[in-house]
Amino acid sequence: MALKYAYYPGCVAKGACKELHDSTTGIARALGIELVELEKASCCGSGTFKETDEFLEDTVNARNIALAEELGLTMMTQCSTCQGVIGRVNDKLKYGEQSQRNHVNQYLEGHHYQGTTEVKHLLWILVQDYGLEALKQKVQKSLAGLKCGAFYGCYLLRGQTITRYEDPYHPHSMEDVFGALGATAIEYEGRTQCCGWPLASYATNASFSMAGRHLLSAIEAGADCIVTPCPLCHLNLDSRQPEVEKVIGRKLGIPILHLPQLIGLALGLEPKQLGLERHIVSTSSVLKQLFK
Amino acid sequence: MKVSVRIRRQASRESKPEYQTYSVECSEGNTILDVLNKIQWEQDGSLAYRRNCRNAICGSCSMRVNGRAVLTCQNLVGEELEHQSELLIQPMGNLPVIKDLVVDMTKFWDNLKKIDPYVSTASRKIPEREFLQLPEQREKLQSAANCILCGACYSECNSAAVNDDFVGPHALAKAYRVMADNRDDRTQERMEQYNQPGGVWDCTRCFNCNEVCPVGVQPLDRIAQIKQEILQQEKIEDSTALRHRRTMVELVKEDGWIDESKFGLKVVTNSGRDLKGVASLIPLGTRMMLKGKMPWPWKFKPSEGKAEIKTLINVVSQHLKDQGKLWP
Numbered sequence: 001m002a003l004k005y006a007y008y009p010g011c012v013a014k015g016a017c018k019e020l021h022d023s024t025t026g027i028a029r030a031l032g033i034e035l036v037e038l039e040k041a042s043c044c045g046s047g048t049f050k051e052t053d054e055f056l057e058d059t060v061n062a063r064n065i066a067l068a069e070e071l072g073l074t075m076m077t078q079c080s081t082c083q084g085v086i087g088r089v090n091d092k093l094k095y096g097e098q099s100q101r102n103h104v105n106q107y108l109e110g111h112h113y114q115g116t117t118e119v120k121h122l123l124w125i126l127v128q129d130y131g132l133e134a135l136k137q138k139v140q141k142s143l144a145g146l147k148c149g150a151f152y153g154c155y156l157l158r159g160q161t162i163t164r165y166e167d168p169y170h171p172h173s174m175e176d177v178f179g180a181l182g183a184t185a186i187e188y189e190g191r192t193q194c195c196g197w198p199l200a201s202y203a204t205n206a207s208f209s210m211a212g213r214h215l216l217s218a219i220e221a222g223a224d225c226i227v228t229p230c231p232l233c234h235l236n237l238d239s240r241q242p243e244v245e246k247v248i249g250r251k252l253g254i255p256i257l258h259l260p261q262l263i264g265l266a267l268g269l270e271p272k273q274l275g276l277e278r279h280i281v282s283t284s285s286v287l288k289q290l291f292k
Numbered sequence: 293m294k295v296s297v298r299i300r301r302q303a304s305r306e307s308k309p310e311y312q313t314y315s316v317e318c319s320e321g322n323t324i325l326d327v328l329n330k331i332q333w334e335q336d337g338s339l340a341y342r343r344n345c346r347n348a349i350c351g352s353c354s355m356r357v358n359g360r361a362v363l364t365c366q367n368l369v370g371e372e373l374e375h376q377s378e379l380l381i382q383p384m385g386n387l388p389v390i391k392d393l394v395v396d397m398t399k400f401w402d403n404l405k406k407i408d409p410y411v412s413t414a415s416r417k418i419p420e421r422e423f424l425q426l427p428e429q430r431e432k433l434q435s436a437a438n439c440i441l442c443g444a445c446y447s448e449c450n451s452a453a454v455n456d457d458f459v460g461p462h463a464l465a466k467a468y469r470v471m472a473d474n475r476d477d478r479t480q481e482r483m484e485q486y487n488q489p490g491g492v493w494d495c496t497r498c499f500n501c502n503e504v505c506p507v508g509v510q511p512l513d514r515i516a517q518i519k520q521e522i523l524q525q526e527k528i529e530d531s532t533a534l535r536h537r538r539t540m541v542e543l544v545k546e547d548g549w550i551d552e553s554k555f556g557l558k559v560v561t562n563s564g565r566d567l568k569g570v571a572s573l574i575p576l577g578t579r580m581m582l583k584g585k586m587p588w589p590w591k592f593k594p595s596e597g598k599a600e601i602k603t604l605i606n607v608v609s610q611h612l613k614d615q616g617k618l619w620p
Contacts, residue, residue, distance in 0.1 A: 011549045011550040011552065012552070014549065014593065015550075015551075015552040015587035015591075015592065016552055016580065016585055016586075016587045017585075018585075039595070039596040039597070040548075040595060040596045040597030040600070041548070041595060041597065042544055042548040042549065042595050042597060042598075042601045043540075043543075043544045043548065043549050043550050045540060045544070046540070047497050048536065048537050048540050049540070049541070050516050051516050051519040051520060051523065051537055052520065052523055052537055052540075052541055053520060053608075053612055053617070054516075055608060055611070055612065056541070056605070056608055056609075056612075059604060059608050060544070060601070060604065060605070060608075063600075063601070063604060067597075107604060107607050107608055107611070108604065109600065109603060109604065109607075110600065111600075154497065154498045154499050154500075155499070157499075158498070158499035158500070158502070158503050159499060167375055168499075168503060169358070169359045169360045170358070170359065170375055170376070193450055193498065193500075194450040194496045194497075194498035196450075196454075196496060198496045198497050199451075199494070199496050201532055201533075201536055201559050201560050202493065202531065202532035202533045202536065203455070203489075203493070203494055203533075204572075205454075205455075206451060206454045206455040206458070206494060206496070207496075209454035209455075210450055210451075210453070210454050210496065213453070213454065239576065239579075239580065239585065240576070242575070242579070243575075243576075277583070277584075278583050278584050278585050279583065279585075280579055280580070280583055280585070
């Protein structure tokens with residue numbers, strides 16, 4: 001049966017990381033996965049709504065989930081943070097007391113949260129629903145020789161506690177995908193840690209030091225590039241890499257790919273179609289290695 | 293069963309660490325602490341580590357096991373070996389090693405003192421009758437009051453790893469504990485203090501503290517509660533961190549999705565008033581422009597459901613105001 005999802009794009013993939021949206025829809029087409037975009041959805045709050053009030057986070061995201069429920073589809077995210085935030089609200093309401101659902105529903109005009117769907121990251125969909133074997137079959141251009149370091153993002157690993165996909169300290173879904181594409185997975189210390197993005201607008205030194213530590217550990221472990229399932233991690237690791245270099249006093253220059261960009265390369269999509277030229281740190285070393 | 297145990301050894305503060313592997317006869321139901329005791333008592337008396345109550349009460353035996361801090365008297369060998377073939381035991385992170393698995397916790401305790409971890413002096417004056425607290429007043433601080441100061445959260449804290457001024461999740465959980473105590477009369481001063489650099493806004497929300505806390509304090513959730521209280525204050529000192537939260541709500545209410553260009557201008561440059569903020573955005577903006585990454589306002593598309601979202605946020609804010617909360 002063809003796979004079909006309610007696609008939650010999030011803010012960043014429609015703005016500063018448009019290449020994430022383009023590569024996500026590009027690989028979905030190539031893999032025969034149908035995506036129905038949630039045009040009426042809203043920002044999940046990226047974890048900050050809870051700091052204003054938890055009820056705000058709950059209602060806004062119950063509405064987002066209700067939009068997917070109305071289509072009778074599982075919601076698909078492609079951002080670790082959106083996944084952790086919306087997934088956590090879904091866990092709380094779906095598996096919590098009926099009174100919580102009733103309370104939230106009192107505020108959702110024209111929608112009704114039922115607790116009948118799931119919220120799944122693209123990464124989990126590929127591993128769990130599509131299957132690594134099926135993905136392998138679709139590979140047109142093996143990524144053999146390319147050494148990839150995964151950078152998971154905190155919310156993907158630790159945001160949800162009820163429905164949890166994998167061990168937050170020993171995850172392997174990204175590395176399993178790398179393997180299916182023919183690439184070599186590089187394990188390094190920072191792959192499960194924080195990129196520093198939440199602090200980037202005001203505690204810049206801390207934020208960029210955090211990013212620097214992890215980038216350096218990936219480089220020292222021999223990674224040719226870092227691959228992330230989170231556009232917010234991408235912003236701090238790629239767009240802010242020049243600032244990161246200044247803070248840690250070291251040249252880095254490591255390309256940061258969005259997960260669907262890496263998959264797209266293996267599926268034979270054009271680098272331009274995947275937006276690989278839209279990065280701050282040039283991705284040409286990755287392309288040279290693959291197409292030499 | 294025979295279990296392979298790899299331990300990070302370090303003879304003194306200045307020595308170079310090295311790993312030593314032991315083979316230990318134990319059962320799945322043994323705790324990690326049992327395993328360490330067996331090594332020390334039967335194989336190598338020179339191994340240094342802390343232990344005391346063996347009942348997850350004293351908080352002495354925290355160490356890193358297979359990559360994250362745990363109370364070694366609480367975690368079982370069988371559970372640890374579900375996904376790993378050996379036990380990897382290291383000292384806690386973010387604190388200097390004194391010897392082997394024993395860390396110097398001076399900074400941890402100093403940071404705790406910084407938040408003034410006591411119910412305020414005025415309320416400690418001996419009353420005529422005992423201090424009374426309703427069950428619901430006690431309930432508010434219960435989870436934070438569970439803290440046994442084991443250091444597990446501090447060990448895994450991403451912010452503490454890079455920011456010497458950050459007081460850490462243990463201190464902020466305690467800060468919430470005293471702030472939420474109805475007998476404390478320094479709430480306002482505390483909020484102002486925790487609002488400063490080194491306080492709640494320096495937390496990067498990595499969830500590690502919640503993840504490793506062995507007694508359900510959930511420091512990240514306590515930090516969020518302090519932030520909620522601060523955001524409700526009208527007179528508290530404004531900052532980029534506060535504007536960040538307020539602007540998020542404002543922009544989502546307006547458009548459904550975040551218009552990143554507006555967000556940057558409002559938060560980082562304080563709508564053009566913060567010249568340092570303006571200067572910081574110029575290099576980022578230039579390089580994003582050159583790579584076609586700039587989220588230009590004219591390219592931004594609001595959500596098709598923006599009217600509904602506006603109504604929703606309005607009714608939610610009214611509900612919170614009805615509960616006596618101030619909407620930021």
